[in-house]
Amino acid sequence: MTSLSRGRAAAIGLIAAGSALAAGHLVAGFDDPRASPPVTVGGAFIDLVPPGVKEFAVALFGTADKIALIVGMALVIAALAVAAGLLSRRRVLPGALVIAAFGLVGVAAALTRAEQDVLPALVSLVVGVGVFTWLHQVGRAPVATQFDRRRFLVTSGLVVVGAGIAGVVGTSRQSGLASSQQAVASRLPAVPQPPIPAGADFVADGTPPFLTGNREFYRIDTALVVPQLRAEDWRFRLHGMVDRELDLSFADLLARRLEARTITLACVSNEVGGNLISTANFVGVPVRDLLLEAGVRPGAQQLLTTSSDGYSAGTPVDLLLEPDRGALLAFEMNGEPLPAEHGFPVRVVVPGLYGYVSATKWLVDAEVTTFDRKAYWQQRGWAQQGPIKTQSRIDRPRRGAQVPSGPVTVAGIAWAQHTGIDAVQVRVDGGPWQDAETATEVSRDTWRMWRARLDLPPGEHVVQCRALDRSGVPQTEARQGVLPDGATGLHEIVFRCT
Structure with missing residues (x-):
């Protein structure tokens, strides 16, 4: 043979x-x-x-x-x-x-x-x-x-x-998405973008720019390949525990009352000091308007939003109905149609909540229901509620860096979306906490930059940071991993002065 x-x-x-x-x-x-x-x-x-x-x-x-x-x-x-x-x-x-x-x-x-x-x-x-x-x-x-x-x-x-x-x-x-995005770009309504005041970041000292470019915006989701949805074919259904079901096309969405908001999004998978956090200007239809029009029935607890690939997230209805929450069905990001990887043509954006309970991309369906219906990550053991926790991060110097002794600038970011950051403090080698300078605040739904100028002698140093929210409550020092509802603990770096 x-x-x-x-x-x-x-x-x-x-x-x-x-x-x-x-x-x-x-x-x-x-x-x-x-x-x-x-x-x-x-x-x-x-x-x-x-x-x-x-x-x-x-x-x-x-x-x-x-x-x-x-x-x-x-x-x-x-x-x-x-x-x-x-x-x-x-x-x-x-x-x-x-x-x-x-x-x-x-x-x-x-x-x-x-x-x-x-x-x-x-x-x-x-x-x-x-x-x-x-x-x-x-x-x-x-x-x-x-x-x-x-x-x-x-x-x-x-x-x-x-x-x-x-x-x-x-x-x-499977193509055709680019032409759809171009068509949407030509039809975007002129919605004034929220102003970003001078002094909102400390880029020269090592912080990120206040607004994150669309290409640099972090992406964490369950889609192995980005769904290809054309705006011309898009339909959205709002149903469940409501008095009137809504069925909207993309054109219907553009014809409604629109809002522009600057929002910082954060992933629940962000470890202490991690980079899964970004800020952008979003434009879309207020979710509250849609819920009020549909009429939410008594006993409703969550809005279960579903993407075209079957992913789902459950957002508490009472938060979405808050007059100042600012949740959007967004179709525009930093002045452009949503990039495909960030949910084109329409995604959900909810300030103050981790993405796993709010930020459904490639949105096609929303059901007003109770918490008995488990969303994607709740089926896998994650917490039902996902409010973003007060956190801060050191961006400069980098871990393990060598810098000249004497005046050293330490800089980074802090966030507590929908609560706001009141102050940031740093400490060196376990010493007393010192107040850092905070950048101009844009809103309580966005991150806030900070910097501190320290006089450090030669040798190895450990620097930690902590943020205090609008109520003056400092972030917890207790170390916890990201499961089941987000990491906690203080970010610290070790570097050497020469």
């Missing part, structure tokens, strides 16, 4: 796996982009992974966590494909079973995703097994002649080219 060489066997496995993924991606492009097999499997993995693993990934990779997952999936798929090929150097069955099992994982993942078509996963399964079997037969032909070697190379090459074309066509079928 003819035995495949190791190289040829491994190549057959890789080509079959790549063809399977490309075929499924092509079908998803015509049917449902969310159903592309890599997206489906990755999304199911994110849904099933324990919260502790998710937090470890965010802490390790930050906003690159999805890139890390995609790379990891690619390596695992490649390893399985090579293993399938090597197991079938003599007989096709062992490797075909591995490829089939790989396809069945995609089918199972699709079945776990609500309202998602399983067809792309089934096509991947059939194509993967079919290509593997076919190439195995071609590769097992006698290889004594140049003609047979050429036949295998040509056949494999044609399959690779076909898979590449399928992948490109599948991706192109």
Whole structure:
């Protein structure tokens, strides 16, 4: 019995796996982009992974966590494909079973995703097994002649080219977002942006700019691949415990009363001293207006908002109905249509709450209900309520830096959204707390910059910071991780003066 060489066997496995993924991606492009097999499997993995693993990934990779997952999936798929090929150097069955099992994982993942078509996963399964079997037969032909070697190379090459074309066509079928964003940009109403007063940041001393650029704005969500929603096709339904259901198009949204607000958003996964916090100008429709128009019934507790990919967040209704809360269905960010990765065409923005209970992107549905309905992260053990905790961070000097002794400027940010920051203090080497200079306050819904000028002798120093909220209450020193409702503790850095 003819035995495949190791190289040829491994190549057959890789080509079959790549063809399977490309075929499924092509079908998803015509049917449902969310159903592309890599997206489906990755999304199911994110849904099933324990919260502790998710937090470890965010802490390790930050906003690159999805890139890390995609790379990891690619390596695992490649390893399985090579293993399938090597197991079938003599007989096709062992490797075909591995490829089939790989396809069945995609089918199972699709079945776990609500309202998602399983067809792309089934096509991947059939194509993967079919290509593997076919190439195995071609590769097992006698290889004594140049003609047979050429036949295998040509056949494999044609399959690779076909898979590449399928992948490109599948991706192109999912496009159209850029043209929709351009159309929205030309229709954005002229809503005056909130003024940012002079002295709102200390950039020269090491703080971030007061407003975060759209490209620099942090992104943490469960979407492995950014949903592709066109504003022209967007519909939003508000229903549940209301007197009147609302069904709105994007044009309906633009025609309503609009507000512009400067808001600092923070992720519950932000460790003490972390960078998962940003500030932007948002424009949108006040959520309170919509709830009042719909008429919230007695007993309602939360607004369960859902994205196009099935993610959900539960926001307390009583907070959304506060006259000064300022929650928005936002469609504009820093003077532009929302970037795709930040929720285009419409997302929820709620000052004072961590994103896991408020900041639903790619919004399509909102149900007024009770807390008996568990949102995405509540199903995974996170707290029902998510008010942002008072925190502060040192941005300069960096940890481990070496700076000249004498006058040293320490600078950073503090935040307590919807409460406001009253003061910031620092201490050196465990000494007494000293007042820092705070930048001009923009609003209680935004971060506040600070700086302190210290006279430090040569040697190693430990500097800590703490913020005091509008009531004069200092942030807690007790150290707590991000689970279940946000980290606490003091940020400190160690650096050396020379």
